[in-house]
Amino acid sequence: DIQMTQSPSSLSAYVGDRVTITCRASQSIGTYLTWFHQKPGKAPQLLIYAASTLQSGVPSRFSGSGSGTDFTLTISSLQPEDSATYYCQQSDSTPYTFGQGTKLEIK
Amino acid sequence: EVQLVESGGGLVQPGRSLRLSCAGSGFTFDDFAMHWVRQAPGQGLEWVSGISWNRVFIGYADSVKGRFTISRDNAKNSLYLQMNSLRAEDTAFYYCAKGSTTIRRGFIVNWGQGTLVTVSS
Numbered sequence: 150d151i152q153m154t155q156s157p158s159s160l161s162a163y164v165g166d167r168v169t170i171t172c173r174a175s176q177s178i179g180t181y182l183t184w185f186h187q188k189p190g191k192a193p194q195l196l197i198y199a200a201s202t203l204q205s206g207v208p209s210r211f212s213g214s215g216s217g218t219d220f221t222l223t224i225s226s227l228q229p230e231d232s233a234t235y236y237c238q239q240s241d242s243t244p245y246t247f248g249q250g251t252k253l254e255i256k
Numbered sequence: 257e258v259q260l261v262e263s264g265g266g267l268v269q270p271g272r273s274l275r276l277s278c279a280g281s282g283f284t285f286d287d288f289a290m291h292w293v294r295q296a297p298g299q300g301l302e303w304v305s306g307i308s309w310n311r312v313f314i315g316y317a318d319s320v321k322g323r324f325t326i327s328r329d330n331a332k333n334s335l336y337l338q339m340n341s342l343r344a345e346d347t348a349f350y351y352c353a354k355g356s357t358t359i360r361r362g363f364i365v366n367w368g369q370g371t372l373v374t375v376s377s
Contacts (some may be wrong), residue, residue, distance in 0.1 A: 150318065183363040185301075192351060192367035193293075193301065199363070236301055240363050243315030245291075245303040 151175050151239050155248035163256045168224040170251045172237035177217045181241040184213055184222045186233040193236065197222065229255055258282045258366040260352045265371030268342055278335040278352030278368060286330035289313075289355030289362055292337050294348035295370070304350070305337065308359040315359075320346075342375045349373075 152175035162168050172182065180200035185193040195204045197213035200220055210225045224231055232255045237248040264276040276292070292304040305316045305326040314326060325338040335352055349370040356362035 179361075181361045181363075185364075187301075192369055194367070195363070195365055198356075198365075204365075234300075238301075238303065238364070240361055243306070244317040245306065245315070247301045247303060250300045 150244055151178060151242060151246055153237055153239055153246050153248040155235075155237060155251050157251060158249065159252040159254070161254045161256050162227050164227055164229060166227045168227050168231075168253065170222045170235050170253075172215075172220045172222070172248050174218045174220075174239055174241075178239045178241035180216050181239055182213075182215065182220050183238045183240065184211075185236045185238065186231075187236065188233045196235075227255065231255070258354060260354060260366060260368030262350065262352045262368045262371035265350065265373045267374045267376065269377050270343060270375055272342055273338070273340045274342060274373060276337040276339065276350055276352075276371060276373070280333045280335065280352075280354065283354065285333040286310075288357055288365075289359035290326075290328060290335045291353040291355055291364055292326060292335075293351045293353055293364070293367075294346075294373075295351070296345075296348040299348075302348075306355065306359050307335070309357070313359050339373070342373075344375050347373060347375045 182200045184197040187193040201213045235251045259281045261279045291306040323341045327336045351370045352368040353364045354366040
């Protein structure tokens, strides 16, 4: 199975900060990488698919990059509503494993 | 608007069975792959199973292989998860999710609100 490792596990940042979350795959997955965020008590929501394609309706401050084994999610200017847990998921091969999550808090 | 409504969760004893259902609306159900994803309370997400629109491709997590069976009835716009030989570690919120048109190298687009399965004696 492909292992997905996110870093950091948690972080705290100020409104307006640029924030980067990293996701590393245990083997190459091309660009078959999706990012979600999840707020407490809610279902996850799609942010980015195919490593860098922004889902319709998602603010442009979110961006994704990477291919192969190393991927990043960047929030260019952090907003209060971005407080959530962020997950990456690979869909190159089953089982379609998730990273362990990154909890993002606003200072 | 895409809607996914799960049902069938509840309290079940270890070793017993449970069947989850998911009713989809607001989209052409038989055009899309579908998935089940679970989340133990306070924990991260775990992909459980996925099925292509035509049932040709089905995949499972190692942790449920041989115990869980995914199926779909496109005429009823419904997705199912038959869970047998349940264990305490299967306790989780189970989310129904709509995928992209392809399951192989596709991605999850929409999520239901989840149904809680508790396995305990």
